Amino acid sequence: MEELLAGAAVVALPLRVRFRGIEVREALLLRGPAGWGEFAPFAEYDDATSAAWLAAGVEAAWAGWPEPLRQRVTVNATVPAVPAEQVPEVLARFPGCTTAKVKVAERGQSLADDLARVAAVREALAARTGDGARVRVRVDANGGWSVEDAAAALTALTAGRGQGPLQYAEQPCASVAELVALRARLAAAGVAVPIAADESIRRASDPLAVVRAGAADVAVLKVPPMGGVRAVLALAEQLRAEGLRRTGTPVPVVLSSALDTAVGLSAGLAAAAALPLVSGEEQLASGLGTGSLFAVDVAEPRELAGGALPVGPVEPDPELLQRHAAPPERRDWWLRRLRRCHALL
Ligand SMILES: O=C(O)CCC(=O)c1ccccc1C(=O)O
Numbered sequence: 001m002e003e004l005l006a007g008a009a010v011v012a013l014p015l016r017v018r019f020r021g022i023e024v025r026e027a028l029l030l031r032g033p034a035g036w037g038e039f040a041p042f043a044e045y046d047d048a049t050s051a052a053w054l055a056a057g058v059e060a061a062w063a064g065w066p067e068p069l070r071q072r073v074t075v076n077a078t079v080p081a082v083p084a085e086q087v088p089e090v091l092a093r094f095p096g097c098t099t100a101k102v103k104v105a106e107r108g109q110s111l112a113d114d115l116a117r118v119a120a121v122r123e124a125l126a127a128r129t130g131d132g133a134r135v136r137v138r139v140d141a142n143g144g145w146s147v148e149d150a151a152a153a154l155t156a157l158t159a160g161r162g163q164g165p166l167q168y169a170e171q172p173c174a175s176v177a178e179l180v181a182l183r184a185r186l187a188a189a190g191v192a193v194p195i196a197a198d199e200s201i202r203r204a205s206d207p208l209a210v211v212r213a214g215a216a217d218v219a220v221l222k223v224p225p226m227g228g229v230r231a232v233l234a235l236a237e238q239l240r241a242e243g244l245r246r247t248g249t250p251v252p253v254v255l256s257s258a259l260d261t262a263v264g265l266s267a268g269l270a271a272a273a274a275l276p277l278v279s280g281e282e283q284l285a286s287g288l289g290t291g292s293l294f295a296v297d298v299a300e301p302r303e304l305a306g307g308a309l310p311v312g313p314v315e316p317d318p319e320l321l322q323r324h325a326a327p328p329e330r331r332d333w334w335l336r337r338l339r340r341c342h343a344l345l
């Protein structure tokens with residue numbers, strides 16, 4: 001605990017746009033012998049959940065990560081639930097990205113809002129690539145739809161005016177049973193939208209259950225809630241083996257961020273870079289471009305070029321750490337949380 005406290009810095013970083021109800025991202029950064037780690041569970045998470053996030057931060061700062069298999073990782077543009085008019089300015093922050101993940105089913109919004117936002121993304125990306133052939137659009141509902149709403153929305157998002165194919169729908173409904181029911185409905189209606197599981201993996205007591213139930217075509221994995229890069233790679237291997245057993249093809253895995261600072265993103269990139277692929281398999285774009293959603297960060301942003309980010313550690317800039325230090329009462333809150341979660345490790 002004393003070692004953790006000695007290298008701890010708490011920051012509050014403003015975002016460019018509201019994302020998952022957050023306008024300022026707080027994080028506790030840890031400096032250890034192997035580098036920097038991040039402890040940034042969202043404020044409402046309980047200590048038992050948050051302890052896994054601490055394990056990931058400790059791994060980064062005290063153990064480091066497995067060797068990368070590739071030096072650059074292709075990422076998706078992440079489009080928050082903004083009005084359609086704001087889509088071009090969001091996408092401008094993701095140079096060269098031809099895959100976009102669009103937030104949908106936001107509370108207080110309608111299907112018309114989702115349709116307009118996704119159509120605007122399709123239009124902007126088609127203009128970017130010239131012909132639209134390389135454009136991939138995915139949506140993330142964060143479990144916000146009922147089976148009925150999801151079936152209607154995914155039908156409209158793939159068949160309506162200005163729409164087109166979806167690479168996948170991430171967590172369209174909250175429960176595994178609903179995902180199974182949705183899949184059956186989409187198949188019966190001839191709507192070809194693969195389903196990706198996110199919360200059904202990271203919040204489940206059994207992270208393999210969703211794939212075992214045949215409810216997910218793609219697995220979205222995040223390093224912090226799974227407890228580190230090694231843990232996420234081990235889970236990826238289990239999920240892929242389960243998919244292989246069920247369908248003859250390993251489940252594709254998408255590494256994604258938890259709205260991490262530049263420090264936390266290094267861990268996600270390390271996992272994405274170390275993920276083994278089968279022969280001929282092309283890695284799906286990772287959701288690790290979220291640094292572009294930050295107005296300021298703790299280090300110079302990595303260069304996002306051609307839709308890919310370089311892998312490797314980052315060193316926070318001491319001046320940025322100081323300038324964006326959290327207010328004293330928030331720092332104390334994070335240090336108390338750190339102590340409680342450390343006791344649970
Ligand atoms: O995957 C991405 O493009 C960005 C990451 C993202 O969406 C996210 C970030 C923080 C918390 C939850 C989520 C999510 O995937 O639901």
Ligand SMILES: [Mg+2]
Binds near residue numbers: 142198220
């Ligand atoms: Mg998600």
